[in-house]
Amino acid sequence: MIWFVxxxxxxxxxxxxAVLLLPNMLAAVVASSVVSLALAVLFALLKAPDVAMTEAAxxxxxxxxLLALALRRLGLWRLDDDDVN
Amino acid sequence: MRNVxxxxxxxxxxxxxxxxxxxxxFGQPLMLVGSDIIxxxxxxxxxxxxxxxxxxxxxxxxxxxELSILFTAAAGVGLILGHRASQNVPPTQVKNNSGFIxxxxxxxxIPLLLVVGFYIIFYGHLTxxxxxxxxxxxAIAFFLPVLVQSDARLDHNxxxxxxxxAGAVFIxxxxxxxxxxxxxxxxxxNGLFAKGTLGELWSAGTLPLLYLALGxxxxxxxxxxxxxxxxxxxxxxxxxxxxxxxx
Numbered sequence: 425m426i427w428f429v430x431x432x433x434x435x436x437x438x439x440x441x442a443v444l445l446l447p448n449m450l451a452a453v454v455a456s457s458v459v460s461l462a463l464a465v466l467f468a469l470l471k472a473p474d475v476a477m478t479e480a481a482x483x484x485x486x487x488x489x490l491l492a493l494a495l496r497r498l499g500l501w502r503l504d505d506d507d508v509n
Numbered sequence: 510m511r512n513v514x515x516x517x518x519x520x521x522x523x524x525x526x527x528x529x530x531x532x533x534x535f536g537q538p539l540m541l542v543g544s545d546i547i548x549x550x551x552x553x554x555x556x557x558x559x560x561x562x563x564x565x566x567x568x569x570x571x572x573x574x575e576l577s578i579l580f581t582a583a584a585g586v587g588l589i590l591g592h593r594a595s596q597n598v599p600p601t602q603v604k605n606n607s608g609f610i611x612x613x614x615x616x617x618x619i620p621l622l623l624v625v626g627f628y629i630i631f632y633g634h635l636t637x638x639x640x641x642x643x644x645x646x647x648a649i650a651f652f653l654p655v656l657v658q659s660d661a662r663l664d665h666n667x668x669x670x671x672x673x674x675a676g677a678v679f680i681x682x683x684x685x686x687x688x689x690x691x692x693x694x695x696x697x698x699n700g701l702f703a704k705g706t707l708g709e710l711w712s713a714g715t716l717p718l719l720y721l722a723l724g725x726x727x728x729x730x731x732x733x734x735x736x737x738x739x740x741x742x743x744x745x746x747x748x749x750x751x752x753x754x755x756x
Contacts, residue, residue: 473637474560477629481645486731489649492656493739 436462449500457488554696555704556634556713565719569694576726583734590741615653622650630724634713640720644727651732655739663736668729675726682715
């Protein structure tokens with residue numbers, strides 16, 4: 425149990441740092457949703473399934489959709505790094 | 510020097526938090542008020558999910574307040590951003606660069622998301638989940654094509670009709686309880702909406718109907734809000750593009 429929780433916390437920390445370091449904006453959005461997904465698993469482990477579902481739906485789903493929409497608004501939605509105009 | 514002091518500060522803060530955390534019993538409830546509600550709610554409300562019983566039965570007016578907060582947020586976004594979408598700019602100018610794989614993948618995802626969303630709403634009084642979570646998943650299902658295909662639009666008229674009907678149903682159920690000389694939004698059991706057996710789908714009186722209204726309202730509200738922002742971004746980008754062309 426404690427090892428799984430430490431692994432989850434490690435994944436959350438690693439993807440939160442990856443949000444800062446990734447050069448691709450879309451990949452950074454995906455990494456920020458991975459943080460919420462690991463947090464949702466952590467909530468489910470702590471016997472809070474309602475909070476876990478809310479975190480998975482809003483944190484991993486809706487907020488990354490909003491960030492992706494902002495990327496399209498700013499013209500940063502591209503899949504390759506070398507596609508810079 | 511500032512870096513060193515910041516490091517010292519965060520290190521000291523982490524040490525203090527660790528010291529506090531080692532003294533807390535992990536996983537044992539400090540708050541014991543909820544045990545009474547956990548004991549009483551299956552008999553009083555008939556809902557197997559205690560969270561649903563609290564959200565819709567004991568604190569129904571709070572949920573109505575949350576709905577009105579969401580409505581105010583959506584109305585504010587529509588008021589600030591909505592007027593540009595009414596100028597009817599042809600939506601074909603934006604280059605669609607989201608790719609073949611993501612378009613086809615989303616076509617496969619939408620039925621799955623709809624089924625999961627409605628399952629979470631309909632079983633909200635039995636299993637964890639409910640109107641808010643299922644509504645968010647429905648909103649994502651309706652919004653994904655708008656995100657990927659930049660020429661797809663959501664029909665705002667249908668969305669506002671669904672939203673208004675769902676909100677009206679929520680309030681009408683509350684008023685229906687007053688018809689039986691009970692307080693507003695208190696759950697009641699008669700006729701079609703019987704209390705039923707604990708744990709069956711058709712149980713807990715009006716709670717499933719309230720959760721369905723809540724989920725549809727949240728889903729329509731959030732989908733409309735996101736679509737308003739997306740329309741704004743499309744028209745705004747086209748405006749700047751056409752300005753560039755004229756220069």
